[in-house]
Amino acid sequence: MTLDDGSEISARRLVLACGVTDTLPDIPGLAERWGQSVFHCPYCHGYELDEGPIGVLGVGPISMHQAMLLPDWGPTTFFLNGALELTPEDEAQLAARQVRMETATVESVTGPCDVHLAGGGTVSLAGLFVVPRTAPGGALATQLGCEIAHGPMGQFIATDEMKKTTIPGVFACGDAARMAGSVSLSVGDGALAGAVAHQSLIFG
Numbered sequence: 001m002t003l004d005d006g007s008e009i010s011a012r013r014l015v016l017a018c019g020v021t022d023t024l025p026d027i028p029g030l031a032e033r034w035g036q037s038v039f040h041c042p043y044c045h046g047y048e049l050d051e052g053p054i055g056v057l058g059v060g061p062i063s064m065h066q067a068m069l070l071p072d073w074g075p076t077t078f079f080l081n082g083a084l085e086l087t088p089e090d091e092a093q094l095a096a097r098q099v100r101m102e103t104a105t106v107e108s109v110t111g112p113c114d115v116h117l118a119g120g121g122t123v124s125l126a127g128l129f130v131v132p133r134t135a136p137g138g139a140l141a142t143q144l145g146c147e148i149a150h151g152p153m154g155q156f157i158a159t160d161e162m163k164k165t166t167i168p169g170v171f172a173c174g175d176a177a178r179m180a181g182s183v184s185l186s187v188g189d190g191a192l193a194g195a196v197a198h199q200s201l202i203f204g
């Protein structure tokens, strides 16, 4: 493996812990607020919003899942943004969760989390949730020929339950190698990948 200073490293085993890149919808003001007032994980950030008004920005059918979860943390508006069409059954499920549906296009986000709509309305929120498109960080996994899996949020490195990729001697852990992650899940995966990589040097 060549590093960016030109030096080279050889190893008998490799653990990829390269995380993911997140791609957000191209809406002015959204990316700047990522991790501040724009989030993807209710379990990480829902409680911090102190039961304030919450938005879900539609990116596709997966946004229905987020919109159904979030009312447990605050009154929720679902900005469909032309990204998905709801069935009558979807609408009934959202109504049962008291989710307000908004069909006007989202034009920008300003201030702490003020969502501006085409036609002039503004909805001020404590937080806005959006599902990003994810892909493994960097190019190492694809350069090595590791199989890439496809989940509802995007791509990740395919592994077995022991964190082995499809390339012998190459392991992967954390966000890079699961459908969706968290710090605690990544730490656990990393511990497993490291132990299994070590043991494979001894037992094959």
Ligand SMILES: Cc1cc2nc3c(=O)[nH]c(=O)nc-3n(C[C@H](O)[C@H](O)[C@H](O)COP(=O)(O)OP(=O)(O)OC[C@H]3O[C@@H](n4cnc5c(N)ncnc54)[C@H](O)[C@@H]3O)c2cc1C
Pocket: 017, 018, 019, 020, 022, 034, 035, 036, 038, 039, 040, 041, 044, 045, 137, 138, 139, 140, 173, 174, 175, 176, 181, 182, 183, 184, 186
């Ligand atoms: C907005 C936001 C908020 C979040 N909030 C929470 C939260 O509150 N609680 C929680 O548990 N989780 C949270 N998460 C998820 C959490 O950040 C991730 O699950 C966790 O960081 C994944 O750890 P990781 O080590 O797998 O990857 P990362 O933390 O992404 O680390 C991967 C590292 O590898 C580096 N890298 C990539 N390629 C190369 C290369 N070729 N050479 C050298 N280095 C490379 C990257 O630069 C990066 O530093 C949040 C995520 C986001 C996006």
